[in-house]
Amino acid sequence: MKTIVGNWKMNQDLAALKEFFLAIESLKAQINCYAWVAPQFIHIPLVKELAFTLGQIQVGAQNCSSEEAGAFTGEVSAASLADIGTSFVIIGHSERRQLFNEQEELLNRKIQKALQYQLKVIYCVGETLDERNQEQTFKKLEYQLQQGLKDIPTKNLLIAYEPIWAIGTGQSASPEQAQEVHAFIRQSFPTTPLLYGGSVKPDNIQELLAEKDIDGALVGGASLKGKDFAQLCLAASRF
Numbered sequence: 001m002k003t004i005v006g007n008w009k010m011n012q013d014l015a016a017l018k019e020f021f022l023a024i025e026s027l028k029a030q031i032n033c034y035a036w037v038a039p040q041f042i043h044i045p046l047v048k049e050l051a052f053t054l055g056q057i058q059v060g061a062q063n064c065s066s067e068e069a070g071a072f073t074g075e076v077s078a079a080s081l082a083d084i085g086t087s088f089v090i091i092g093h094s095e096r097r098q099l100f101n102e103q104e105e106l107l108n109r110k111i112q113k114a115l116q117y118q119l120k121v122i123y124c125v126g127e128t129l130d131e132r133n134q135e136q137t138f139k140k141l142e143y144q145l146q147q148g149l150k151d152i153p154t155k156n157l158l159i160a161y162e163p164i165w166a167i168g169t170g171q172s173a174s175p176e177q178a179q180e181v182h183a184f185i186r187q188s189f190p191t192t193p194l195l196y197g198g199s200v201k202p203d204n205i206q207e208l209l210a211e212k213d214i215d216g217a218l219v220g221g222a223s224l225k226g227k228d229f230a231q232l233c234l235a236a237s238r239f
């Protein structure tokens with residue numbers, strides 16, 4: 001079964017969240033894939049409530065603290081996420097890496113903390129356009145995987161390959177480009193679900209998911225509207 005994850009980033013207000021679930025309601029019976037969404041922290045309880053009737057939707061977070069608890073103003077702990085029933089957490093998204101300077105050593109500690117509380121972890125990796133042009137893609141990924149996942153067991157782990165040049169640009173990796181990288185990751189992670197992310201939309205998801213080593217998609221922009229998200233899930237349900 002394929003996995004579709006909506007990364008809602010810093011979007012959605014209460015009205016938009018309700019609208020999302022209204023739009024998906026009529027299509028839910030046809031969805032036969034793992035369907036996950038990651039709203040802003042503060043919306044997790046409400047989204048869990050709205051998603052409750054759509055039993056198959058799991059709700060996650062976009063980040064968590066590497067620390068257990070204590071004087072870390074503004075942080076959100078893995079323990080508190082687990083406490084309110086959060087299913088998963090996205091760690092190492094390129095926006096966290098680039099805008100908040102999160103690096104492998106910190107990401108590794110975040111992953112350990114999340115797994116300690118039985119949260120599933122989607123660990124994101126990916127190269128810049130420059131790195132791709134200089135044929136450094138595999139080297140970069142090897143570094144991110146080796147350092148970020150150092151001493152991490154693969155239980156409850158998913159990996160998302162998100163080329164930075166494809167995120168939010170409308171320019172997805174081609175299915176061949178994505179498959180080439182997924183096959184590379186697969187060598188070291190034979191049983192770990194591998195998601196592709198970067199400008200996935202209802203009109204290109206089918207061909208991406210048709211690739212042998214692409215087990216699902218991590219979707220930003222095209223996951224915000226219930227109708228689009230349902231289309232992505234319906235496409236994934238055909239596999």
Ligand code: PGA
Nearest residue numbers: 167168198199219220221
């Ligand atoms: P996008 O974002 O689908 O809007 O390109 C993907 C992501 O950042 O996870």
